């Protein structure tokens with residue numbers, strides 16, 4: 001394997017480049033009998049697609065998904081599901097100057113040294129265009145997890161640049177261009193992003209993803225811990241530089257008497273663990289937060305070198321996201337769904353018959 005497949009029982013193999021004819025993936029191991037349609041998948045893709053507001057890349061990709069196999073009469077058949085998304089809005093001239101140079105902060109330098117071959121039309125597999133197929137595969141996982149276990153996976157932005165975004169309500173997250181859970185902060189975010197674009201710069205972001213109604217017991221105690229697999233899945237999204245589970249780095253300043261979530265017959269008293277103990281889900285909400293770096297492709301002059309090692313000053317023009325974190329929200333939701341469905345199937349396979357007489361306590365005291 002060359003790192004293009006994830007999962008053990010529910011696997012996703014992705015293929016394609018941003019400037020080829022199409023991108024896609026093969027989803028294998030999906031339980032049969034799940035009702036799924038291209039429209040179900042499209043709904044999720046539409047949340048990630050470019051060109052939806054002035055605050056994201058103006059590339060115009062409809063990201064229309066085609067289901068090529070594995071679904072018959074609207075239901076999964078248990079055989080590999082091939083999903084295809086055709087690329088329709090390539091503009092290779094935007095990338096003309098990166099063919100022989102290396103954008104600071106981007107993957108051009110490492111990609112070139114690794115493969116010794118670069119497609120001058122774009123970023124190849126290091127382009128975040130590839131993440132559309134994760135969202136498509138994640139839509140299948142999300143639907144199964146919801147129908148089988150009532151699991152709800154949702155994400156929202158908690159910070160863009162220096163602007164913190166408080167959590168007010170899930171209801172407004174999909175009705176503003178920033179996946180913000182507080183509409184009051186949207187005008188400030190719009191003004192901030194306009195100023196960033198005007199200064200030909202970009203900013204980082206932080207986002208949070210939550211999975212509700214995950215049963216107790218999913219995960220593994222050693223290498224394939226649920227938190228380890230979630231960190232792996234989030235860190236393999238382009239531009240992610242840090243992942244926290246539960247209290248995350250705030251755990252450093254906590255005492256054991258504060259961090260350890262107390263158990264009561266009515267439920268857990270807190271959730272600093274982020275829903276995972278010993279690599280296994282507790283039945284509480286799974287809470288993941290991540291840091292996303294600022295977009296590397298910016299139109300400001302930056303120092304770099306050419307292929308021969310000569311110093312140059314380069315600007316990157318074209319249609320780039322001024323904050324890649326914004327469109328990462330649906331991707332992070334998809335990645336969490338892909339990890340959870342894989343562990344759901346693994347748990348059923350090994351421990352589906354286990355019975356203990358201790359009652360399951362609610363994830364939180366209501």
Ligand SMILES: Cc1cc2nc3c(=O)[nH]c(=O)nc-3n(C[C@H](O)[C@H](O)[C@H](O)COP(=O)(O)O)c2cc1C
Nearest residue numbers: 106107126127128238239296297320321324327328
């Ligand atoms: C949704 C999304 C969109 C992105 N769009 C851009 C972009 O327009 N321009 C850019 O330079 N980087 C973009 N990136 C980030 C690059 O793909 C990423 O920085 C690059 O692959 C280098 O990898 P690394 O940052 O993970 O080290 C995007 C990332 C995501 C998640």
